[in-house]
Amino acid sequence: MAKWTPKHEAPEPLEGPVVATIVGGTILWFAMFLAQLPFYGWFADRDLLWWVWTCAAGGFLGLIGIWYVRGRDAALKRHAAEAAARARQDGTLPEAGQA
Template sequence: MKKWTPLHEAPEPLEGNVVATITGGTVIWFVLFLVQLPFYGWFDDHGHLWWLWAPLAGGGLGLIGIWYVRKRDEAIRRAAAARAADGAEPAHPA
């Protein structure tokens, strides 16, 4: 098992505009669904109907993701404001 153990520390997580990233991905999923919708009959005839429903599921999960990352960002901002009000240093530099 030792040969699979990393010899270096894990890098810091990348932070960016997560809300915009998730929103963009969600829009892409819904566009893929709408683009494929006119071909419903072809998908049904060839047994590929899941190709139509997969992007719809991705868009639905993306809506949950948007809700989640917005709440996460709000919680991070509240925690940073509370630390600033207490005069404490931030846990990690942003």
């Protein structure tokens, strides 16, 4: 069996407002869950209750996602601050406020 090799180098991952994106998605899942609750009987009559519970599961998994991405964001900032402090000690970066 031939080994597959990529033709191009993989692009750098996109960094954006990850925490805000996950919070927004979680709010949407919970909003869809709450919007479907008044129609619970309609969904039950048609064997579509999985729609309601999928939205609830999305909301609760989103809470786990918020916890995860906030921790990741804090770790990235902590690492950047430590690297900057180390560079200042080595004399490779000017102190804050100096040009």
